[in-house]
Amino acid sequence: MADLFAHMPLVVAGLLLMIGLAIALWKRNLIQMLMGLTVVEAAVNLFLVASGYRHDAIAPIYTNAAEGARMVLPTVQALTLTAIVIGLATTALMLSFVILIYRYYKTLDVNEVRKLRE
Amino acid sequence: MNTVLLHSPALIVGLPIFAAILLMVVSRFGEKVRAVVFFAGIALASLAAISLAEQVLSLGAVRYVFGAPSPAAPLVPPDSGGIPVRILFHVDAAGALMLLVAALTSVAAALYALRSEERASGREYFYPLFLLLVGGVYGMVATGDLFNFFVFLEITSLAGAALTAYRIDHGxxxxxxxxxxxxxxxxxxxxxxxxxxxxxxxxxxxMAALGARIDLAGFGVPEAVAMALMIVPLAMKCGAVPMHQWTPDTYSRAPAPVSAFLLVSSQASLYGLFRIGFSLFGLSMDVSTVGLFVVILAVLSMFIGVTMAIPQHDVKRLISHHAVSQTGYMLLGAGVCLAVLGDPEKVRVFGRDALAGSLFHMMNYAVYNGLLFLAAGAVIYRTGTRNLDRMGGLGRTMPLTMACFGVGALAIAGIPPMSGFASKWVLYESVFRYSPLLSMVAMVVSLLTLASFVKVFQAMFLGPQRAAYAAVRDVPAAMWGAMAVLAVLTVLLGLFPDVVMQRLLLPAADALINQTAYTMPLGGAQ
Structure with missing residues (x-):
């Protein structure tokens, strides 16, 4: 049980990943589908940050830090920040596509937005 | 000059991105300034890429350390506990090949775009996005860092998606x-x-340090999961079956010069797949299983791509389906090489040739398929229709476009003396040693491709002239010039395959096969 608690962030990330994928794949509304994608993104970001976590550790700043103090890993935090920014850009771009699609098709239903196949 | 050469790895990415930002600033000064900045950005980046490739091919792999006092600083700083803390660009012969491909096709596509997008609105956004796409592709093939690769992958994806949707086209x-x-x-x-x-x-x-570490520590379950999570999306982004459904939609709706360069961005994903398969995991994974998996994907891609292409009536959709099929050829050679990677004798006898053939096909495909997209775009530019049933007799009024399309069609069908024949021949020969059946499949697919393009060529250019298109003229010089560059390249690559093979492709194949050459200076620090 204690083991599960220690790995809680990873468990949560896994759950979020599955929830997000389920939404992205099964929801018929385009905006809801994009929300699912955002949840998947959050899951991956959470996984990244959690993988750098250490119990009883301080922020990785050397100034005024005690000699030999345990620090969390800074690399993953930098990566996550970058990934969040990229995620914001992709979400904004995809939402703008959705706006365009709605303007011309007057629908957001995934099953009706398939004029390319015709 | 030496400083420029030294910093060329930074310039190939920096120049397009800088030009993109500059364009946003100067776009108010009118179309002329915009066009000049756009084309200068592409051309200068191409020059930097070509000089970098030349340097790599003659002097060996280049590593460029960012954020260090000098780019040649020690790869692993002494106080870092053996971890290469800085981001590096790492270009070896395989990367140099990709740089050359991107450099040549980006110039042709940009030249074409100057005229073909002339009538479109919103060019102040088109140009910067195109520059970002080019910069992203250079970054993907030059970087030696996994996260950096992800960032450039996302840059190309974003720019590619925005450019695809750029004309809106009623949604x-x-x-x-x-x-x-x-x-x-x-x-x-x-x-x-x-x-x-x-x-x-x-x-x-x-990547290099990680490759050495995995080699040392062994390939466990987490590595297998990570490999699947990385290889599957890259296979998807290069348009391999069964995740190819996006390719016809995206390539066919994007403006022609964008489709032509999106091909190269797919190739960059394929390059990433090779890099991860060969250099990062290489022999530490079960190569024969992974290789077989790639070969199966390849055969499915070749076959499904071509069978989907034959019934198409939309010319760009048809070419896009062929793109899937051609990707299969590239995966085939690489898959065969991967499958026999564990046996040095087999690698020497045919594995190396199979990989070189696959890289050769990659290079040729970027050129001739780009040419086909541009030529199809030229016809659409003049006639306004993309439906093959409504075209016909255009050979009389658009002879230059017909000649270029003809060169591309012969190349994709693998007819000598075009480049497609040379690379397919290398593939047939080497894959035959692995399994004759696979070679037969590749030949049958090639025949089907020929049949399909005979039909397309006939529908577009031959037959009676249509009254509606009697006044159609050939395309403007810039568009025709861009096609001519690619057409000449297609012929040259087909006429001198030996030179290309010895100078470029075999070194590139060796760079991929020889994992320790890639990981050595960083692996030693572990």
Whole structure:
């Protein structure tokens, strides 16, 4: 049980990943589908940050830090920040596509937005 | 001059991105200034890429350390505990090949875009996005860092999606752009998760150092999961079956010069797949299983791509389906090489040739398929229709376009003396040693491709002239010039395959096969 608690962030990330994928794949509304994608993104970001976590550790700043103090890993935090920014850009771009699609098709239903196949 | 050469790895990415930002600033000064800045950005980056490739091919792999006092600083700083903390660009012969491909096709596509997009609105956004796409592709093939690769992958995806949707086209292009963006985002996240697993396990992001570490520590379950999470999205982004559904939609709706360069961005994903398969995991994974998996994907791609292409009536959709089929050829050679990687004798006898053939096909494909997209775009530019049933007799009024399309069609069908024949021949020969059946399949697919293009050529250019297109003229000089560049390249690559093979392709194949050459200076620090 204690083991599960220690790995809680990873468990949560896994759950979020599955929830997000389920939404992205099964929801018929385009905006809801994009929300699912955002949840998947959050899951991956959470996984990244959690993988750098250490119990009883301080922020990785050397100034005024005690000699030999345990620090969390800074690399993953930098990566996550970058990934969040990229995620914001992709979400904004995809939402703008959705706006365009709605303007011309007057629908957001995934099953009706398939004029390319015709 | 030496300083420029020294910093060329930074310039190939820096120049396009800088030009993109500059364009946003100077776009108020009118179309002339915009066009000059745009083309200068592309051309200068190409020059830097070509000089870098030349340097790599004659002097050996280049490593460029960012954020260090000098780019040649020690790769592993002495106080870093053996971890290469800085981001590096790492270009070896395989990367140089990709740089050359991107440099040549980007110039042709940009030249074409100057005229073909002339009538479109919103060019102040088109040019910067195109520059970002080019910069992203250079970054993907030059970087030696996994997370950096992810960032450039996302830059190309974003720019590619935005450019695909750029003409809106009553929502159709926006739909194609959304499809590409969703596929890319899911793929990118999967890739990032794989990178995260490797980072959590080995504390490394540098591909060379990571490759050496995995080789040493062994290939466990987490590595297998990470490999699947990284290889699957890259296979998806290069348009391999069964994740190819986005390719016809995206390629066919994007403006012609964008389709031509999107091909190269797909090639960059394929390059990433090779790099990860050969250099990062290489012999530490079960190569025969992974190789067989790639070969199966390849055969399915070749076959399904071509059978889907034959009934198409939309010329760009048809070419896009062929793109899937051609990707299969590239995967075939690489898959065969991967499958026999464990046996040095087999690698020497045919594995190396199979990989070189696959790289050769990659190079040729980027040129001739780009040419086909540009030529089809030229016809659409003049006639306004993309439906093959409504075209006909255009050979009389557009002879130059017909000649260029003809060269591309002969090349894709593998007819000598075009480049497609040379690379397919290398593939047939080497793959035959692995399994004669696979070679037969590749030949049958080639025949079907020929049949399909005979039909297309006939429908577009031959037959009676249509009254509606009697006044159609050939395309402007810039568009025709861009096609001519690619057509000449297609012929040259077909006429001198030996030179290309010895100078470029075999070194590139060796750079991929020889994992320790890639990992050595960083692996030694472990």
């Amino acid at each position: 159709l292009a926006a739909e194609a752009g959304l499809k590409y963006a969703v596929v890319s985002t899911l793929g990118g996240l999967s890739f990032l998760l794989g990178v995260g697993i490797l980072l959590a396990r080995h504390n490394l992001l540098n």
